[in-house]
Amino acid sequence: MRILLIGAPGAGKGTQATLLSQALGLPHISSGDLLRDHIERETALGSAVRGYVARGDLVPDAVVRDMLRKPVVAAAQGGGYILDGFPRTLEQAEDAYETARDLGVEVQVAVHLDVPEADLVQRLLERGRGKDDTEDVIRHRLEVYRERTVPMLAYYAEREELVSVDGSAPADDVSRAVLALLEAVRARLSTPT
Ligand code: ADP
Numbered sequence: 001m002r003i004l005l006i007g008a009p010g011a012g013k014g015t016q017a018t019l020l021s022q023a024l025g026l027p028h029i030s031s032g033d034l035l036r037d038h039i040e041r042e043t044a045l046g047s048a049v050r051g052y053v054a055r056g057d058l059v060p061d062a063v064v065r066d067m068l069r070k071p072v073v074a075a076a077q078g079g080g081y082i083l084d085g086f087p088r089t090l091e092q093a094e095d096a097y098e099t100a101r102d103l104g105v106e107v108q109v110a111v112h113l114d115v116p117e118a119d120l121v122q123r124l125l126e127r128g129r130g131k132d133d134t135e136d137v138i139r140h141r142l143e144v145y146r147e148r149t150v151p152m153l154a155y156y157a158e159r160e161e162l163v164s165v166d167g168s169a170p171a172d173d174v175s176r177a178v179l180a181l182l183e184a185v186r187a188r189l190s191t192p193t
Contacts, residue, residue: 002076004111015171108161110162
C-alpha cells in the first residue's frame with residue numbers, strides 16, 4: 001500500500017511512521033530526515049537547503065521532488081511506502097500526482113494525524129531539536145503548516161483518499177486507529193468497483 005502521512009510539526013508523524021513501517025513491513029521515507037541527512041553530510045544539496053530548514057521555511061519544490069523520486073519509485077515497486085513530509089503543499093501534491101500516476105506509484109491513502117495546535121506547541125517545546133527550535137521557529141513552522149499544508153487536506157478529501165485520526169491520543173492508540181483505518185482502505189482497494 002502507498003501511504004502518505006500528513007500532520008503538523010509535532011503531530012507525531014515520525015513516531016507513527018516507525019510504528020506503521022514495522023507493522024506493515026513498508027519503508028518509511030521522510031523528506032525531513034533525508035534533508036537533515038544531506039545537511040549533516042554537508043552535500044551540495046545540504047548546503048543549498050540548510051537556511052530554509054533552519055528557518056522553518058519550505059525548501060524549493062524541485063529539490064524535494066528530485067531527491068524523493070528514486071526512493072519513492074523503488075519502494076512502490078517493492079510493495080509500497082510510508083511517505084512523510086512530501087507532498088506538503090497543494091502544488092506539490094498536484095505535481096507529484098502527475099508524475100507518479102504514469103509510473104503507477106501515486107499515493108493511495110493520505111492519513112491525517114489531527115492534533116490541536118496548543119498540544120503541538122507544547123510537544124515541540126518539550127522535544128526541541130537543538131538550538132534551531134526556538135519558539136519563534138516553532139511558531140513559524142506551524143504557520144507554514146496552516147497556510148501551505150492544510151489546503152492540501154481538501155485535495156485528498158475530494159479524491160476520497162483522506163482518512164483522519166485523533167493524533168492527541170497516546171502513540172499506541174493512534175497507531176491502532178490508523179491500522180484499523182488502513183485495513184478498511186485495503187479492503188476497498190482490493191475490491192474492484
Ligand atoms: P516537521 O515534521 O517537524 O514539520 P520535517 O522533518 O517534515 O518537519 O521537515 C523539516 C523541514 O524540512 C521543513 O521545515 C522544511 O524546511 C523542509 N521540508 C521537508 N519536507 C519538505 C517539502 N515537502 N517541501 C519543502 N520543504 C520541506
